[in-house]
Amino acid sequence: MRLLIVSDTWEPRVSGVVTCLRALVAELEALGCEVGVLSPLDFRSLPCPGYPEIALAWDLWRVAEKIREFAPDAVHLATEGPLGWAARYWLQRRGLAFSTAMHTRFPEFVHARWPVIPLSLGYAWMRAFHRPSDAVLVSTVRMQTEFAGQGFARLALWRKGVDVRQFQPRLEPLGEGAPVFLYVGRLAPEKTLEAFLDLELPGEKRVVGDGPLRAELQRRYPRVRFLGYLRGETLAAAYRAASVLVFPSRTDTLGLVMLEALACGTPVAAFPVSGPQDVLRQGVSGVMDEDLQRACLQALRLDRRACAAEARRQSWQASALEFLARQPQLNGAPCLPAGPLRVERSTP
Secondary structure, eight states: EEEEEEEETTOOSSSHHHHHHHHHHHHHHHTEEEEEEEEEGSSOEEETEEEEEEEEEEEGGGGGHHHHHHHHHHEEOSSSSSSHHHHHHHHHHOOOOEEEEEBHHHHHHHHHHHHOOOHHHHHHHHHHHHHHHHHEEEEEEHHHHHHHHHTTOOOEEOOOOOOTTSSOOOOOOOOOOOEEEEESSOOOGGGOTTTHHHHHOEEEEEEEOTTTHHHHHHHTTTTTTTTOOHHHHHHHHHHOOOSEEEOOOOSOOOOHHHHHHTTTTEEEEEOOOOOOOOOBTTTTTTTOSSSSHHHHHHTTTTTTHHHHHHHHHHHHHHHHHHHHHHHHHSOOOOOSSOOOOOOOOOOO
């Protein structure tokens, strides 16, 4: 089977979406699929205004020839950016089936950066993009319910996984030293990072990641260690060295960094909102509280072994098989027959 993924975000950018898609491609190839990724790397692009890390492809007339060259059996549109819209237009004009996914709360993302743009306009724009999709993939049952309430149809569950081979736990106690509170993610307005950085916590605060707010945050919080992007074993080591991962975002649809931290045995402190509520088990793998400082301090007492066990319940192989079962072929037939999936799940 030849499957084409169209994404407006790809390497070398570091984000939860890129992490998810890279893991998906690796697992699909291991299952015998031939996977192509159509990304800004295949086109001429310009930096996104206000967020130069994001490349916006502009020679979109080449999308059609790229799809023809790959000759896919199925197409998945991962993002609602220029490439996603161009591929959607070409496929829809020819009556060809495709799937889409909602990785982020895009209206909230845009509203956080440009408050003049109302949420209602953002959701209308998203509904227009996803309306012709044969399967609109979301990460959790909670997101299915919420997006259905916003008028989205044909929503299907595609749960994400964690690389338990890369993110291994450190199960011995961290010792009697000062605790380390860690943030991992983009340094951008929608992440509400100040909710963490303003807290009066014992020990040390560390921030892994980059983004448009980094220079300002480093100036305002000189006592916080800003480590930039980390990858691979270096990132896993940062998780293992932390006492608590702090997840201050209120707008993420999931938050893969929480799964990565848990796989390393590190508990999570977060607000009680979608994303954390779908990943964490209260009092076992994390603490969710509107008082984020209280959540951070209570999370220090959680069992790291229990955290690691929680993360290992969903492998990327299981996620890839679920994704594949949701894909329509271009002629509208399913890529896999309906029915229960036989997947290999990691065990604690």
